[in-house]
Amino acid sequence: MTQAVGSTHTRIGAPQRWDVPFGEMTEADVAQVMGIEPFASLDITRFSAASPLEGIIKNDTRVRRFEDGEIVCREGDYSNSAFFICEGTVRVVLESLPPESLGRKQSSGGKLGRTLARLFQGNRAPEARDVSSYGPSGQVQGGGAGVKVFLQDIPRVLTSANTVSIEAGEFFGEIAALGRTPRTATIIADGPCTLLEMRWQGLRDIRRRSDSLRQHIDRLYRERSLATHLRETPILSHLDEASLKVVADATEFESYGEFDWHVSYKKLAAKGAAGRFSNEPAIEQTGHYPNGLVLIRAGFGRLSEPYGAGERTVSYLQRGGVFGLEEAYHNWKRDGAAETPYTRTLRALGYVDALRIPTKIVEEVILPALPAHLRPAPIVTEGSTVTTHEAGLDTALLEFLVEKRHVNGTQTMVIDTDRCTRCDDCVRACASTHDGNPRFLRHGPQHDHFMIANACMHCADPVCMIGCPTGAIHRDPDSGSVIINDRTCIGCATCANSCPYSNIRMVEIRDGHGSPVLDQDTHLPILKATKCDLCADNVGGPACQRACPHDALKRVDMRDLEAFAEWTKR
Amino acid sequence: MSTIAFSTRRTIGLCVLIVVGVLALGAWWVLDTALYEDTAIGTGIALLTVCVLLALFNGKKKFPFLPTFSGAVWLQFHIYAGLFSGLLFLLHISFHWPRGVFETVLAMVFAIVFLSGIFGLVITRRLPRRLTRRGEQVLFERIPAHRRTIMERAEEVVENGVRDSGARAVADYYERELRGFFLGGRYFFAHLFQSNAPRHRIVSSMEAHKRYLGEGERTVMNELRDLVEQKDDLDFQHSCQTLLKLWLFVHIPMTFSLLVFAAVHTILVLTYRPFWS
Known part of the structure; x- marks a missing residue:
C-alpha cells in the first residue's frame, strides 16, 4: 500500500470510509443479516451507490456473540454504536450498579510508561506518522469488542435490581449512539445471544433511507429516553x-x-x-x-x-x-x-x-x-435587580458564554489574561506531549480578561461527530473525551467544518523522515484531523493546565458554573 | 476541590516565609553571635541546596509530561524559596559584602539572579493586566505580520485618497511623518512606562495638518488616525510582551552561571577549609 516515490515524498492511497471496517463480516454474515427483518424489507434502491445497504452491513456492523451474564454495555459508557438483537434476549438493568460489579477498574500503569517513554523520544518532524499502519485492514476499531466483561454475582443482581428484557428483533443503544450521550443503562446478556452491533454512521444512513425503520427507532428512542429522563x-x-x-x-x-x-x-x-x-x-x-x-x-x-x-x-x-x-x-x-x-x-x-x-x-x-x-424560592415580581447569574457568574460573562455557545464545553480552555504572561509554557507543554505538535492555539474569543482559547472543549453536544463517515472521531469509552482515531481518519474535514468553534485542524502528515505523504492517485497531501485529546496518554491530565505557572489557564466544565464562578473571583 | 483565593494563598505563603525566616535568623544569631560558631558552611550548604531546587523549575518545564507537581505549585515554591534564598545569602555573607574577587563576582551574580527574579515577579504580575486592557490580543509571533497588515491598509487608504481627491497633501504627509512610524516597532521604552506622549504627538500633528486639507482628505486623515492608534496599541503589546520574555534571558543564564560559580566556590571552600576539620 505504501509506495516510496523519489526521495522526497511517500505516496499512499487516499484513505476511504470503509478502509477499516467495524468488524470482520463474512459474505455469509452479510447475507444472513440481509435476510432478517427489518433489514430484509428495506428498499435497497433508496441507498446510494457509494453507500449501499450491503456495504453498510458489511463495513459498519459486526456480529457479536455474548454468553450468559456477559455485559453488553455499561451505564455511563460512551459509545458510538447501537445493537440489534439477532438471537436471544438481553436484560436492561434499570438501576445503577456498583462499579466493581461492572468490571470497571482504575487506569493501569501503562500511562506512566508511555509518559516516561517520551523522555527518550528524539526530535520528530511535525505531524510525522507511521504510514505503514494506514490502509485497508481487517482490524476492529474502537469499541473494545475484544474484551469480555461479566457481571459479578448475577443471581443477586437479577433478584435485587429492577430489570426488563428486550427480545430478538429489537434495537437498543440507539439513544447513546445517535444522541452523543453516555449509555443510560447497563445491559447484560440473558443467556447466549447474538447481536448485530452497528456504528452510528451506518445506523444514521439506514434511518435516512428507510421511513419505517426511522419511525420505529424514533419510537424506541422516545419511549426509552422518556422513562430514563423522568427518573x-x-x-x-x-x-x-x-x-x-x-x-x-x-x-x-x-x-x-x-x-x-x-x-x-x-x-x-x-x-x-x-x-x-x-x-x-x-x-x-x-x-x-x-x-x-x-x-x-x-x-x-x-x-x-x-x-x-x-x-x-x-x-x-x-x-x-x-x-x-x-x-x-x-x-x-x-x-x-x-x-x-x-x-x-x-x-x-x-x-x-x-x-x-x-x-x-x-x-x-x-x-x-x-x-x-x-421547592423553589418564592417569586419576587417587583423590584427585581438581578445583575448576576444564580451561580454568581457576572452577567456580561454569562451573556458572552451563551452567545458564543461555549456553554457546550465540558473541558473549555479558559485563560485569565490578567494573569497570563504570554510565556507559552502551555503551548510548549502541549507540543511536548504530542510529539512536538501543539494541539491548540493560545488565542480565541475574549470577554474582559477571560479568553476562550481555540482548544477542543470536549462538548456536551459534540456536533463534530455528526458527519464523520468512519467514526474516527468518537467518545472515549472511559473518560467521555472526544478523541480522534488517527488510523481511521480519512481526512475528509467534516469534523473540522462542523466544529462551531474552529477547534479542529486539518494537517498534512509526514513520514518518519519528514517527507510529505501524498495520495498515490491524486498526488495531493494526505490530511488528518487533529485536536486536543486532553492528553489522554498523560498521567495527571491535560499538560496545558498543569504547565501554567501563573494559574492563568483552566479547563472548565461549563456544567458546573458555580465552580467556574468561584475560579473567576479568585 | 474549591479554589483558593490568591490573597489567601499569598497570606499563607508570606506567613510561612516569615516564620521560616525568623527561625533561620534566630538560629543564625544564636550560633554566630551568641555561641561564636562558624555558620558559613551551614548557611552555604542550605543556600546551595535552595539554589539547585530553584533551578530545577526550569528543568521541570522541559519535561511537562512528567508526573510532578503542577507548574503553579512549582512557581509558588520558586517565589518563596527565592525570597528565602535572599535571607540565606545575607546570613551566609554575615551581612558583609565579600572582599575577594571571586567571592565578589559570585555575590554579584547571585544579586543579579535575585533582583532579576524580583523584577520578573513584579512585571509578570503587572504587565498582563495592562496587555489585557489595551489593544487587540495578538500572539507575539504574529505581531510583525499584523504590523505589516496595518501598514498595507494605511497605504491603501492613502492611495485611495489620492485617487479620489486628486490631491497629494495627505500622501506627502504620510510619506514624511507616518511611513516610518508604520514601518516597524516604535517607542519601546515609552510603552513600558505607559507614556502616551508619542501617540499624543502624532495625533496632534495629524489634527494640526487637517487645516490644509479638503473634506475628502480629512476623512482619509481620520481613517489614518484610527490606524495610527491601532499600530500604537500593537507596539504597546510588542513592548510589554518583549519585556515579559526578555527578563528571562537575564534570569536563566545568570542562574546557570551562579550554579557554576557556586560549584567552584564549594570546591575551593572544601579544598582549603574542609567543614569536617
Missing part, C-alpha cells in the same frame, strides 16, 4: 412508579431549532445579538400563561428576561434542566392571589429536545409530593 429528573425522582406512569403518559414531546445547529451557527455568529435572538425559537416567553413544566432532554436553552429594549440572559438550561417550576409552584400555592405568568423567556440555543408536563399533572401529581428541599 433522572430530581423533582420527579421521589415519585412512585404509578405516579411516574401518570406523568409519563401525559408528557408531550417537543423539539425546537435544528438538530444540525452547527451548520448555520457560524453565519449566525456574525449577526448581532438581535439577529441571533430571531434564530433562537422561543419555547416559552415572559408574560405567557404557564401551561406546564418544560424539561430539557437534549441541547441548551437560554433563559432571559426583558431588559431595556432587549433581553438579558440570566441563566441557561441544559440536559436535565427544568423550566417553569417556580411559576407552577407559586400559582399552586397562591391562595386566592393572581396567577403569575412565566417570568422568564426560554429559547432554544441551536437545538432543544424538550418534554412538557401539563400544569394539571404538575399540580395533581408532582407538587403535592415535592420534598421541601426541592
